[in-house]
Amino acid sequence: MKMKMPTGLFDKLSSQLLVIELLPRPVLKVVGPLLVPLKIMPEDGRSAAKALMAPHVRDASIEFLKMAAEWMLAAKRARKRGEKVILVPFNFPSELIHAFTKARPLTSEVLTTLGVSALPGQGEDYWNVAMGLGLPDHLCSANTIELGSILSGDDLKPDAIIQSAPGGCDVNSKIHEFVAHYLDIPQFFLQKPTDDSGRGREWYGKYMKSLVAQLEEFLGEKLDEGRLRAVMEKANRCTELYYELWDLQKAVPSPVPNLFSLLIYGTRFTMWGTDAAVRTMEAMVKIGKERLAKREYPAPAEVARCLWAYTSYYYDFFGFFNWMEDKGYSHLGDGLDLFFPKLVDTASMDSMLEGIAEAAWNMPMTRQVGGESMSGSWTEDVVHAVKELGADCVIYCGHHSCKQTWSVASILRSELQKRTGTPMLMLQGDSWIKNMTPMSVLQEQIEEFISNVVAKKDGKKRKIRRRKKADGAEQSAEAEMA
């Protein structure tokens, strides 16, 4: 009897991205928007295609897709080149891997997100593989979809897994461990001491150095200082661009398209420290600046400025990011954007490794719920973002398998109200699997919340704020927005 095993997520995606790699940018700019009307994309991928090819984001999306193609195809070709593929969770700074010549990183959650948004079936077949092994259905679809594909045996098998979630997320850690055992491949660990006293950070630096040594042994390659410097300089450039986007987000109305929230951390989790990442970030900044200058906004008015406390929803880009824009709901970023990168001192190997340890310490999830107090660290970041970005409201996506955030979401809501008066909506669903809570239901709840709680809360007209630019000059405001 055939219990049909799906062809792998990575294999399918990388075939699609081959086309992206081959087509020049000007051609993609013309062909891209035709993907949906000509029904070239499978039906399940059309929402993502519509969102990515919308005119106001297209240039950045094309850079992002080109970057994704480079990222995935490098891994696909790795073995032929004598390189190893190292699977990492999203909270690992993959620029470290980019600094090795004999390794290519792949990120579980980004693969899942691309697979869910682009492939027929939206990844459910791979989730079913995991369930068929008896794994519990309260695992996190973020990684279990991609890992299910690996477990099917019909997909790219990584050579090793880096485990950077212990201390930050049990479910992420356990499913990666399961896969490593199942495939009989090595795991390398970077555990997070849940200690904010400074001691923990010191130990973390030691753990990072130890990890580097282990990777060097595994790859048979000493980490080269010059190569590392080249990567970290580009990572620093990405960091500068991150803060340019952060600053742009402060403008009212927000000139940064909603989709960019996803593209920013999609870049962070994959190709940070590469030319492709720099190009992607630059494209986003360029669009943001242009839209600010032209005062472009997708809706007649910016009705609400929403900060998402943790993840967003990824199974229907258009129904989520674009729907919000059409309604005038700006998506100011979500918890995965709150990684606050720092410029790395590239003077020496030691300073750069310290910089990578610092980056890892501050990766999303690690930084918030890997903190000594999950609620404390998370609240600090959300409150900071609310104040800095002028958010009217916070929305917690309520991804069901996110146990740590769910365990302290009530504290966050309470603190937000006390400290900033900002209301928080708590949704429930699965960020990657559409049939837990349909998008239509989520949209209804968001709309009700904004109409009844957010908009009513402040009946005054919204003033466009004077925004301080990076160089200290002020951008003057002109009209008032309702």
Place this chain on the structure above:
Amino acid sequence: MDEIRKLSGALETDHVRKWKAGGGKVLGYTCIATPVELVAAAGVLPYRVRALGSAQTEIADAHLSRFNCSFCRSCLQLGLDGSYDFLDGMIETNGCDHLRGMIENWKYAKGFGFFHYLRVPQIVDKDSFAFFVDELKLMRRAMSDFIGAEVDDDAVRAEIERQERIRGKLRRLYSIRERERPGLTGAEALEVFLAATASTTDVFEAELDRIIREREGHEVPAPRARLVLGGSATDEVDFVREIEDVGGLVVTDMLCFGSRAFWTRELPQQGSPEEDLARLYLGNQICPRMFDEFHKRRDFIFSAVERARADGVVLVHNKFCDIHGVDNVQLRMALEKKGVPVLQLEKEYGARADLGRIRTRVQAFLERIGDAK
């Protein structure tokens, strides 16, 4: 068992009341990674937080969510409704995400008189070992501050010796359980262990000695099948009783309210007390929160099956418990490869409605392994 039940059948038992009335202090802890020696050496009663199988969570659900482990919600409920007001403070460990959330909500909503966070590594190597030694020094400092007096080396060493003696006796009790004609049931063994987590060493040791004497020559009725029970934290005596009621005698376990708390121990090597404790605890964490150690857990359950001549293994996880939910699958695969039948169950903590479902599954499992015998 009456005396044992007096020590384990309620939260604030007469024993605890008497202890407190005499000026004794009680500190709560949540996880077997906590070196109770440091607490007891300070003359404080270490009390392991649990929920007596209660499924009431309406207060807790306003803080933790329905996506969090029901064991933690039940414990939080009792924390917030005043049932744990006899605790003078809490020692948190980063046992799992749900426990961390439970403690944070408890602290936020109610607060603790005394609070200390003991951070336990999840991977053991020379760096994390050194980190944990530092952590234990900090914990000892905190305990000294709590009681207003130095917790000295002699007190700690005396406590290490005492706890090792108790552990040895608990292993002795388990051998009575695991032998060909068991002298006590799984439900009874759990009650004994729970008493250990809720009473002073001297009182418990006396009861333990008595139970060992009484059950040495005792035999429980022959069961339909001999089972090993493993999985998520559970103090649900009724749950174990339900399994045994359909004929599956739980002859040994791989539970943290059970053998995982006292089984394998490397003998201290007489470094500093903290180094010895770090070795004792970090070196023997049979818990799926520990990474790069699956082989230890697998070998632990293999030897339990062999030692107890078990006919099958029941692996349970509380819904939303990811660390056991995933680890149980790995253990099941390893056991099945060895030809050991396994029943994997997911359940809600304390839910009486679940007992019927559990009963059907366990019965079917016994029918399955019974046919094979």
Place this chain on the structure above:
Amino acid sequence: MYYAGIDIGSLTAEAVIVKDGKVVAARIMNVFPNPVDSAREVMGRALKSAGIGAGDISSAISTGYGRDQVQAAGMAQENVSEISCHGYGAFCVDPSVRTVIDIGGQDAKVIKMDGSGKLMNFVMNDKCAAGTGHFLEVMSRTLGVGLEELGPLALESKKPVLMSNRCTIYVETEVIHYLQRGVSRKDVAAGISRAMAERVVALARRVRPEPKVMLTGGVAKNTAVRAELEKILGARMERPSLDPQLIGAYGAAMLAAKGAAS
């Protein structure tokens, strides 16, 4: 010698009497609140049909949710889980069956046996309505058709709709939306059948079903769900020569006979 099997479920009760391995009487009824009363009634009807008295039964086995009480009331010598009874019953009907998919009113189970009818593995869903008979009841009501009409209606469809949700509540909303948009009832019925089959297969995957597969339980009578299951699993579902709702009670009776023989 006569042997009996009594299956007291949450919605229906069945009794089967066998002699020399053949069914001599079988009855199905809706349960009363008290399982012992249900057992007395359904067994009474079966005895009457067989033309024998209770004293003629050499031994009986009870199964289903009410099995403990029925045994305690002295109506059965032993109680056996419905998992074993369904598995053995299917095996007795057709010894080449290796997997049984049983979908009842409120639960679903998938049972794997070996070549001697011995239970090898099983999985049950008795918490979530999706993938049980209850799901079909809700949907047929929403569609405005009788439960027994749902299957034939679905089979008329050439263009089944896609139900994109998992939860019964959301599927119900989807059904209403489709009907409001003017989608034909047969296409919606087909979508419902497909959704039902997908939920069942999701459960079945956990035990890796092997052929032959037999579908039992009340839902086995739904021809469209059966057809969808066959499509997804890529294998024919064996139809039991006995009413699929009786397989549990039949298995219990055959186990009683087997027990006496050994």
